[in-house]
Amino acid sequence: MKIKIISFCMFLSLITTTTKAQEWEFVGLDSMIIYALEVRGDTIWAGTRDLSINAKSGLYKSVNQGQSWVKIDSLFGNSSVGTFLIDKNNSSKIFILKKYYEAGYLYKTTNSGLSWDSIGTPFNTPIKDFIISPLYPDEYYVINQMRGHEGEVVQLFFKTTNGGNEWLYKCCPGQQEHGMVMNFAIDKINPNTIYVSGASAGEFFTRSINRGDTWDYLPGLELGRVFTDYFLQDRIYLVRYQELIYTNDGGLTWQNMEGEFSSSAIFFSFYQDERTSVLYTLSDEGLFYSENTNIFWRLIPGSENLPVIQPINYSSTIRNISTNNNFIYTGSASGIYRTDFITRVDDRTNDLIPAEFQLAQNYPNPFNPSTKISWQSPVSSWQTLKVYDVLGNEVATLVDEYREAGKYEIEFNVGQTISLSSGVYFYRLRAGNFTDIKKMILIR
Template sequence: MKNIFLKFAYCASLLLIMHSVSPAQWIQTNGPYGSTVYTLAVSGTNIFAGTYYGVFLSTNNGTSWTEVNSGLTDRYVYALTVSGNNIFAGTGGDGVFLTTDNGTSWTEVNNGLTDRYVYAFAVSGNNIFAGTGGGGVFLTTDNGLNWTKVNNGLTNTIVYSLTLSGNNIFAGTYGGVFLTTDNGSNWTEINNGLTSMDVRSLAVSGINIFAGTWGGGVFLSTNNGTSWTAVNNGLTNTDVHALCISGTNIFAGTNGGVFLSTNNGTIWTKVNNGLTYDIIWSLAVSGTNIFAGTATGGVFLSTNNGTSWTEINNGLINTYIKSFAISGTNLFAGTNGGVFISTNNGTSWVKVNNGLKNTNINSIAVSDTNIFAGTNGGVFLSTNNGSSWTQVNNGLTNRQVNAFAILGNNIFAGTDGGVFLSTNNGSSWSRVNKGFRDYHIRSLVISGTNIFAGTYYGVFLSTDNGSNWIEVNNGITDYFTLSLAVSGTNIFVSTFEGGVFLSTNNGTSWRQVNEGLTNTRVNAFAVLDTNIFAATGSGVFLLTNNGTSWTQINEGLTNTRVNALTISGKDIFAGTGYGGVWRRSLPEMIICFNEIPSDFHLEQNYPNPFNPNTKIRWQSPIDSWQTLKIYDVLGNEVAILVNEYSPAGNYEVEFQSSVNGHQLASGIYFYKLQAGSYSQTKKMILLR
């Protein structure tokens, strides 16, 4: 067929970084809520949560939370303690911080603290003890202004927990339990009967000392540690991160949820009703309220001694975002705590985990009305926007799913065991790995009918739906790939040490494009026409018009650990590490902007009637295989204008009324668009 061409209806856009001429900034969306809560502390009616995104405060028993991080230069908070009006935070590298105003402002108090990894606190009058990740125990008597190391006799200096019993101070370490009776001047090892030396938690109830260990469960001493006895009857998970006492009740937080003992550990009962995340890292008591901090699900509250639990994460924006997917106006975020959906551009998020047996979401993909989630436990499918999920792993021999790519009816899953293909929406999978030198698939991307796979051994290309793969690494200096992206005929790959490489010839050769990229480890890309956005541990960078120089665009982005990017409508979204989702307006950065559509639409051709040429425009909100065909009134196929896989966008084709050199007769014709599951037919008139 002659004289037929296809083009994007996007503007030939020029993106300008509007540092000096535009107030465009990133803003944090309202969620998703939850994720990692490493420590909890109670001060009167205030509950403090130490997370991987700093400290959050609740003044209403967890009904709502507020971020209180001003002055806190290290957001990894592993320990919290209360001493009068003073709150101390122990961090993962910057030491101890002090607030005297309930977190409104924090001050670093590290003089003399030679180990800045602080995992535990204990308070005894004016004495505050800090347990560190290799430096042992430190003591301050002046609210942190000065610290002194007090390690005499402490033969293991990795200190996970501290607790008090009268004048006795106990330290739980990687090498068992140690006791001091003189404020740390001397320590004695007290491990008789302790068969697991990795002591993660300690608690005191009267004369009873409880030690929670990694792998060995709970041990009890009734004689100040002179001897220990294992008390694990009913404790079906023996990795004990946390212990707390509420009256005569003892709670243990484990890798299998919360357990309760009412008889000093003689018998344990699992109390997990309503607890949708079962890795418990912290516990705290406030009156009759028990708070549980989880590894990926935020905070839960029980008001009835663990009989039931309620999630209380409103305002706790601490999620680790790993992936995005767009389905119409729905934005899906894959996190380490499951899938969240926003139907209003991030104004609110709803967790949609029903049926999702593994909630560590590495990747999400959309195929028509089907949503696929790739997890550490295989693939899950939702046909109702995440309201429910079904595991679809038949034939999937490797369940570590890192990436997806969709080409027509073909769903490709990249795993640690290579690429798998499903032609029936996940009902069954077959391995398609011929030609790979490495089976660890980190990323997949489609360019026309070509499939590119990023592995630990570089980039591989398949031109036959995965039946065969060839290595295409010429010019790539680092083969450990992280992510892939396509912009027109340009293929981008990011690597672990070598930065970003560009190929303009389907991988036959590559050249490095790192100028301006101050962090060359790109976790993900997003593409808008010829403009490439890169997510890094130092924020977001932009390469305009497939150019050679990157520009950082971090205005307003206070969490620069960016793992994922996506574009929806007029906005770009950034998924961060423990800081939730951020949004920035594209029109504020783009002089000539044409947004990605939110729904399908096939326009009437123009002009109509026509002679000899007419234009047909349409829009697709999803990446899909698209066909546009012309038929006569008898239903005979006259011409194929489009037949290829195309990204979401706006399109235009010009149809000339000659086919293979023959002029079409005047009359009525029909043009039919098929894009994914969408199909639409319209009438046009050729009038000579």
């Protein structure tokens, strides 16, 4: 009997999550490259570029989860939208960067696109990217883009405190004749702090702790698209062409991030869910996720089959990942897709942190049509709870998400979720490095 149980457990351990494309649901905009994305409730905003003749590029909005779409920036023609920002407290207030190839101009609406106001840029030149200060609503930071003395691309960092009426040059070292490329981010924990990475006849990484008035040049020479963490002080991420690195000390030292991608993977986009702290990155090999504490990137099943986006250049920041309720959304080279790989059912039974892992026997057992399964985890981790038949076929996924340390309980209702015949079934918990399997009996 022991031999049979061990063999079955070994068989279950070989079962991997199905990686077919139908795990991902197409949401809309199939003729569009999606450069920017945000989802709130049933409403989706997408910054796009038309795949063919640029005839329909712009900022699109759907209020019914992608069933129908409206282009809300038609007043500006058909140029693409590389970056947009929606006010956290007022979704009718939107800033957009209308791009013409690599850079463009900044506009604002306060009525969901019925009318738009132009925002002045430094020297009336196009900008590559922008940030609105969370502390001061009329304080913006931009990287403008122009041509240097020998035709080289030159990107410079500017700040305004009066909504774009006046701009002050704030950063960084470099020589225009050698060109200059920059990327930047604002600290999410302390918005007075700004980070800039760049290159001009050599790489640099610099930090300002007073909103750009003075700068500290840090010893690491690192160029990449910059992202900061919602939860960890001094944690910064740099997304480079074929490399993900991070620092825990504000940029003094850097470490590589490892994962299930190959050494030739090309990274496009980076995102952190501010509710769960889970990190996501999109590459030409699929969409990957990781905890922000013990970083190791794992592939989200089926994402390797999505259409690969091709950015205009790899110094541009793409923001085409979003999470909402039970879904992850991602933009692609041909529309928007989503998956319910995560669910956010808050079914913790209490806030006490247990001392050990445990998967309990379901109750009642035997059952018809429903039973409850409880478990506990002493660590925060990505957790999966799945049900299998006696042949090892997966018949239900009850949990597949990042969860905090704690005790949990969930109901498995055959009558509501799936049609199963009488017999023996197995349920398996995976939490971090912990795995356990138990048997249950369904009587119809």
